[in-house]
Amino acid sequence: MSKLKSAPTLDDVARRAGVSTATVSRCLNTPERVVEATRKKVLSAVEALGYTPNFAARAMVAKRAYTIGAIIPTMENAIFARGLQAFQEALHLHGYTLLVSSSAYKPEIEEEQIRTLVARGADGLLLIGHDRAPRIYEYLERLKIPALVAWSFVSESYLPSIGFDNRKAMFELTERVVGLGHTRLGMISGITHGNDRARLRLEGVRDAIQANGLNPETLQVVETTYEIENGAEAFSGLMSQQRPPSAILCGNDVLAAGALRRAQDMGLRVPEDVSITGFDDIELARIVRPALTTVHVPHREMGSKAALALVEMVEQKTRTSAQRLETHIVEGQSLGPANSG
């Protein structure tokens, strides 16, 4: 009665190679502790059978699943894709598998996903941003699950973060805008509730306005979800006022692309009639015309550094130190001097 349907096990390999399972295991994990001849026999048996170690068994004894979970707000737009891809690649290099799920920007879904991932044995977790219910942190703390926040660097936070300073980035961009003479500003922001990235970006704008002695009232803000169409709608709303802004800062490139599109549909020239800026520097920013002036975020760097840090936290059981990555402004053609008229 040969094994017909299930994957070959260590035992099958051992039998075929005429050695014990322990030896096979050693060949695979600590080959240097096995003599050349044996190793050869074993490896060819492995090959012949197409053996792959059973993960569950390995995880059980190791008490380690070699799995990192990540919960991102959405898979549907490119904001997180590049960083996540890098994260996955780096994890793979270290022998870890990535388990992703998306929360659709809903806190209660995120919480459920966290529990699911933990139950599935995630050894560590990557979360986006810092805003969440304290009980989640307590839960992770109690279970001693290492977790890391990406996409938002905050020096004093419950979890260590590897990310960039959203506020500072937006502050700098706004300074640039103000420096070009704009005094009536609009901001199309993401929903700030429960989203520290969005909130900090908005604060960055406000700070810059204040720092430059402009009246805070000059800033008109619309909050909306990150969809192209919403960016377009928000843009119309802002521009249909009596004294519309001469520059619109957008919470990300997706919103900016929508705004830009609508501007053109309304017959407004960008940047002559109105300037528009983005954030993230995703591919989209370079495709639209005029290309967006935006904030470059080192997505891949962030992803791979987060992976490294998380693996280290898992393996050394240490709390990693936060890392702040630098952003910089990318010059497109969507930002120009304020119309002196």
Added chain:
Amino acid sequence: MSKLKSAPTLDDVARRAGVSTATVSRCLNTPERVVEATRKKVLSAVEALGYTPNFAARAMVAKRAYTIGAIIPTMENAIFARGLQAFQEALHLHGYTLLVSSSAYKPEIEEEQIRTLVARGADGLLLIGHDRAPRIYEYLERLKIPALVAWSFVSESYLPSIGFDNRKAMFELTERVVGLGHTRLGMISGITHGNDRARLRLEGVRDAIQANGLNPETLQVVETTYEIENGAEAFSGLMSQQRPPSAILCGNDVLAAGALRRAQDMGLRVPEDVSITGFDDIELARIVRPALTTVHVPHREMGSKAALALVEMVEQKTRTSAQRLETHIVEGQSLGPANSG
């Protein structure tokens, strides 16, 4: 010596409730087979200890991980994002977790990922397209791992597919193009080797050319990877010939966006000077101006149907039947009549 650092086990719960581990297990899995009083005791012990079943142990004995693996060519562009998101959501509804990895369009990486996912206990697999080494199918067959192909419907294939007819979709689009009087056609195709979607789309174009009595030589083809910049480069290449095409069909929207961008940078008007079409109908297609005339693919429908079918295959151990989903042409402004000049 109390357990300090590791998660509570069945045994801990059993001890605390004063019952055997079997009873605890039953309380959790088949509560109706346990008398009320016992169940209460057990559940409160579970509660008090914050017990969560160890996933690896459960997977090992059940030989079922409630996990579906998916290997997609890339996470970096939006082609697969929407469908995958829907796939994940539907899976989640059925109590399954999705394990994704991306192969970067490399067959050998895909093969490795398949083995990894299987080793990790994936109960079923979602693969993209049909082109892969036969040994992979043998492997899946031998291990009796249900697998399904999406993004490409082919009626006679080794694995059942839930997807659309790439050839037919492109055939129809090409007919539309030819119907507008275009007789010099260009195609910017994805790499066809190992990618049946790309190959079938190209064949669709060829078929339509033949069906309409045009000389096959009128079609110029460039193959390149799916990146905006490559679409742009390919476009320049095609247009720098003596008698450049009057219409360029692109293998997907990403390539089309690149072509469109380059057209504009070259001072060509679209569609007056040259028509450009896309494929996929991702958001990008609607953002660029002119908006792309493209082929709409029901990504979300495909994702959720694939999830359903796969879960069924896993649970009933049946082979599902293939499903062909319909595509349709989306009218943008990037396709116009051939310039009579």
Added chain:
DNA sequence: TTGTAAGCGTTATCAG
């Protein structure tokens, strides 16, 4: 209805 005990596929500890 509940308990006992035999695995599931690995790894790790000891002997040999």
Added chain:
DNA sequence: CTGATAACGCTTACAA
């Protein structure tokens, strides 16, 4: 250097 053998945490016959 290699081979028994005991865990790991859970489910599931089989007994009681």
